[in-house]
Amino acid sequence: MKSKRILSLILAGVMGATLFAGCSKKGDDKVEVKNKGAAVEKLEGNLASKNPIQQTIHLHSYNRLIYKDEWPVFKKAAEITNVSLKGAAPQSATNSEQVFNIMMASGDLPDIVVTERENFFKYGPEGAFVPLNELIDKYAPNYKKYLESNPNIKKFTTSPDGKIYSINFVPDGEAAEGYFIRQDWLDKLNLKVPTTVNEYYEVLKAFREKDPNGNGKKDEIPFIDRAKGKKTTQLCSLWGAYDAWYAKDGKVIYGPMDEAYKTAMINISKWYKEGLIDPEAFTRGANARNILFENNTGGSTHDWFATTALFNDSLKTKVPGFSVQPIAPPADVNGKVWEITSRPMMNKTGWGISKSNKNPEATMRYFDFWWSEEGRRLMNFGIEGQTYDMVNGKPIFKDSILKTTKTVTQELEAIGAQIQVGFHQDFSYEEQWMNPVAKQGAKMYIDKKYIVPEFPLLSYTTEEQKVINEKGTSIDTLIKEQTQKWILGAESVETTWDKYISTLKNMGVNDLIKVQQTAYDNFNKAK
Numbered sequence: 060m061k062s063k064r065i066l067s068l069i070l071a072g073v074m075g076a077t078l079f080a081g082c083s084k085k086g087d088d089k090v091e092v093k094n095k096g097a098a099v100e101k102l103e104g105n106l107a108s109k110n111p112i113q114q115t116i117h118l119h120s121y122n123r124l125i126y127k128d129e130w131p132v133f134k135k136a137a138e139i140t141n142v143s144l145k146g147a148a149p150q151s152a153t154n155s156e157q158v159f160n161i162m163m164a165s166g167d168l169p170d171i172v173v174t175e176r177e178n179f180f181k182y183g184p185e186g187a188f189v190p191l192n193e194l195i196d197k198y199a200p201n202y203k204k205y206l207e208s209n210p211n212i213k214k215f216t217t218s219p220d221g222k223i224y225s226i227n228f229v230p231d232g233e234a235a236e237g238y239f240i241r242q243d244w245l246d247k248l249n250l251k252v253p254t255t256v257n258e259y260y261e262v263l264k265a266f267r268e269k270d271p272n273g274n275g276k277k278d279e280i281p282f283i284d285r286a287k288g289k290k291t292t293q294l295c296s297l298w299g300a301y302d303a304w305y306a307k308d309g310k311v312i313y314g315p316m317d318e319a320y321k322t323a324m325i326n327i328s329k330w331y332k333e334g335l336i337d338p339e340a341f342t343r344g345a346n347a348r349n350i351l352f353e354n355n356t357g358g359s360t361h362d363w364f365a366t367t368a369l370f371n372d373s374l375k376t377k378v379p380g381f382s383v384q385p386i387a388p389p390a391d392v393n394g395k396v397w398e399i400t401s402r403p404m405m406n407k408t409g410w411g412i413s414k415s416n417k418n419p420e421a422t423m424r425y426f427d428f429w430w431s432e433e434g435r436r437l438m439n440f441g442i443e444g445q446t447y448d449m450v451n452g453k454p455i456f457k458d459s460i461l462k463t464t465k466t467v468t469q470e471l472e473a474i475g476a477q478i479q480v481g482f483h484q485d486f487s488y489e490e491q492w493m494n495p496v497a498k499q500g501a502k503m504y505i506d507k508k509y510i511v512p513e514f515p516l517l518s519y520t521t522e523e524q525k526v527i528n529e530k531g532t533s534i535d536t537l538i539k540e541q542t543q544k545w546i547l548g549a550e551s552v553e554t555t556w557d558k559y560i561s562t563l564k565n566m567g568v569n570d571l572i573k574v575q576q577t578a579y580d581n582f583n584k585a586k
């Protein structure tokens with residue numbers, strides 16, 4: 060017996076399930092892979108079908124992104140593959156989830172459906188979507204190869220019934236956030252870039268004490284937090300601690316219960332008390348960087364590469380000499396240099412083949428086209444000669460894409476490129492318009508392998524989800540509140556730590572750990 064596993068993210072998929080139960084009775088019209096066992100016919104180049112065919116697609120994502128029949132990128136793909144797509148989702152509707160549910164309830168499914176993983180996990184085993192494993196084996200050599208070298212993506216898209224129902228969007232570029240420091244302040248105080256937690260402390264201390272902005276006032280705020288305490292809490296990595304779930308040698312651990320977290324709290328509260336962290340770290344909010352860089356009082360932060368680096372451009376005239384530069388994470392107390400944040404390696408959105416599809420073989424060949432070199436370039440960069448040119452073997456965007464009033468992402472989306480269907484993003488698409496400082500920072504974190512592997516997105520049984528809902532939320536809240544009290548010095552870490560741990564146990568934290576461990580083991584068992 061297999062219990063039905065659902066994603067943590069849908070708590071109330073119940074409605075959709077009952078809706079679909081009505082239409083799956085219509086007949087057992089599951090599509091079989093044609094010519095089972097027979098040799099696979101080779102088609103020329105990237106052809107997905109010998110003769111031109113049209114298939115329908117449901118693509119209505121993020122309450123705004125709807126498939127357009129006139130998208131040049133998909134038209135180009137049709138020329139290459141012989142498969143053209145026709146959008147089936149209503150252009151005027153704005154609620155993607157509702158549009159999806161209505162479609163499922165109608166039982167009238169387009170050939171291809173774009174939706175989130177939990178929907179494939181739920182409706183796939185019920186028969187609404189075709190299992191793709193055999194189709195991938197036979198007709199998707201590019202994607203098959205990708206899965207073989209990326210087993211985590213295979214695990215991520217394998218439903219609890221052991222089958223794959225979707226090919227998902229795979230983001231690229233693992234770097235998210237990094238440490239930044241005021242290089243002009245370091246220069247002014249004749250200090251070196253800090254490389255360890257102790258050196259970082261000394262630098263922040265000097266920023267606080269030695270008037271690097273030169274106005275004669277002790278108004279410097281060495282460390283900026285624009286996420287209401289989250290960035291401050293994440294400084295815990297400098298003492299080897301995690302602020303969330305992580306795994307070590309197959310064991311799932313809740314970071315905020317570690318001894319290392321206790322040590323981190325003791326030290327961060329000391330930093331706070333000494334004025335090294337913004338006194339308003341927990342309240343200032345999203346504009347903290349803008350405010351403190353603009354008035355020339357902010358010294359260092361831990362934040363996104365792209366947006367932080369942009370201050371070098373935007374403040375050029377306002378704050379003469381302003382220079383905020385990415386630095387390697389200071390080595391933690393154990394001497395390890397590591398970055399606690401990462402960009403997700405997996406995305407929930409993907410496309411699958413519905414039970415109504417009369418030619419799943421062509422669809423799979425078409426899906427696979429997007430994993431070929433030509434298809435991947437088309438989806439990442441658009442159309443050669445129009446949006447990019449090949450320079451020394453690399454696609455380089457034209458100024459007509461880079462230098463407009465819209466963002467590059469908007470320009471690309473308008474022609475049907477970078478649409479979140481089953482394709483592998485190429486970070487070099489983004490690199491071309493990142494500020495050089497941001498690019499250098501992200502590259503350093505990736506090349507030097509500072510970023511620790513992310514804790515995977517797990518899926519849970521209904522019972523496990525219940526435990527998370529009932530206990531997880533209140534436990535998270537308690538940890539957040541206690542962390543804040545410690546950092547702000549409202550309570551002493553040493554005298555309240557044991558009580559904190561026993562409270563967590565009374566609240567059922569061990570049940571939560573058990574749930575995570577089981578889900579994590581299942582994730583690792585999946586082939």
Ligand code: CA
Nearest residue numbers: 270274276278
């Ligand atoms: Ca000052």
